[in-house]
Amino acid sequence: MMSHWIVAPIILPALVGSFVLLTLRHDLLLQRVAGLAGTAGLVFLALVLWAGTAGGAIESYELGSWPAPFGIVLVADRLAALMVLLTAVLGLMVLAYVTASGWDGRGRHFHALYQFQLMGLMGAMLTGDIFNLFVFFEILLIASYGLMIHAGGRMRLRAGVQYVVVNLAGSTLFLFALGAIYGIFGTLNMADMAVRVGQLPEGDIALLRVSAALLVLVFLLKGGLVPLHFWMPNTYALAPAPVAALFAIMTKVGAYSVIRVYTLVFPPEAAGTGTMVADILMPFALVTLALGALGVLAGGTLGRVTAFSALASMGTLFAAVAGFDPEAIAAALYYLIHSTLAGAALFLVVDQVRARRGTSALVPRAPMAGTGLVASAYFAAAIAVAGMPPLSGFMGKLMVLDALRDHGAWVWVWSVVLVGSLVIVVGFARAGSVLFWKAHDGATPAAAPAEPVDRPDPAATSGWAMAALALPLVGVLALTAFAGPVHGQMRAIAAQLGDRAAYVAAVLGPEAGAGLATLTPDEDQ
């Protein structure tokens, strides 16, 4: 019934993006209208998908009607619908801010690139074919290269080169992994892989483990996990801050891919790979968290501090994912929604600080205009990101800690998460006091020459921009207020992920699903 809706979230931004590029190149106002309308339409489509999958149905869409596993399929299940909805909502919030603050006028083709970025994100979350996942990764990356260097600048271009080079190396690694996977499985359809992983000959197990490890490396590179995080702080700190806010979802694509592929194709109960990936993930996730927390303390500019807090949140997220049981996955998903919205809000605050103060460096300066409002927004976003009560960051961390209570390394998880949170709180408090309090110190000469603000756009600090900044904060508030129902939904998603046979049956037909169920009898249905 809803089959054709599945492809719509990919088609819509592709059409809007091309339309903007071809016909509205010279009219910023029309670009804004088209971009906002397109993204609002995307939110609507995401809601349709959400409603369609809410009953627990998994629907697959065969592109060009080529039957699976020979053609490419898109699959809408609860997890995909959640990610699509989150991306669309975040996309609309960030685009509203970009429009209100005039960022889109500071370079060319912002709206077209933005739509292509959304298209890649939607595709990556909906596809049921692993080579197609690579293609959508490339689409979202090539659009992100353009967005990352939007408005130009010496440092930004140089950080852009680093970002592109690291991601190109990652793409090559992805292709190596895919080649190995095709060599072993003879298929690239994820449901088909899930069926065949139990039937592989003994001799292929070593190759299977190698390709599973290569693949997880690629996803962790996207997710910014130590030691593959080197691209992340510079990229996030030097990209235009609203673009960094959108990139909050990009690292989550890595987390999403890990959840998808390593619950479906290489689940911990699969004989060939076992808990290998979970065992790799956990220690590195904790190191990421610790490193991110230290970075928050030592960032030097609010931009870098925020970038490192994003790194720390990926550490927490991957620690939860590494639990790989339904409770842990549910907690990870709640934390994923929270950290996307809270991280985006904090990056938008960074943009306000830069626009009002000329720099986000943590050195005392003359007070900025409208300190009170920006400081309140910073306060709220920092509390959320650090995971202090009463906002959703606290609930998210609580769920993660609670879910990992029975994990073998729970002592490590608890200590690193709790101490890390403390360090992050200290780091944010220090940054905030320099930015918002010390400005009023008598010791600071108030007559310090006001820096030339390199973006004299008055729209950047307008009330509209502040209103758009509030949107992700409202999202965080809603996530806090409805934590119970949202967590219930996340548990439903995690339960659906545990039922591999249902996914396979939806893609390949009931017989294949039943076959999978008998192949792995010890799996809880």
Place this chain on the structure above:
Amino acid sequence: MELLVSLGIGLMTAVGVYLMLRRRTFPVVLGLAMLSYAVNTFIFASGRLISGAPPVLMKDVTTYTDPLPQALVLTAIVISFGMTAVVVLLSLGAFLSAETDAIDIEKPDAREGAAAADRAG
């Protein structure tokens, strides 16, 4: 043939990784191109190496080579071609605006240095 192909892939990967670890953009771009050649050959070989067999159905033929890797390689070539163009242009832009082609961004050691970097960004 297997030995020759695998040695070739290994050599190209080694060269690509070595070049990619250089500190200037030009060798890094060459290294990325080299790596993409290596991976294209690798994907091609993932359908098993069979010489002289057609990939599509033909009369009186019983041995076929796998057509799917060829389609995959085609996709990978197109994508890596486009990406190479992007990285070349981006490095050129960075070189022209920063007047250096070093990959590393020098560490701003003082707070003021960080401020300058932040302003420029």
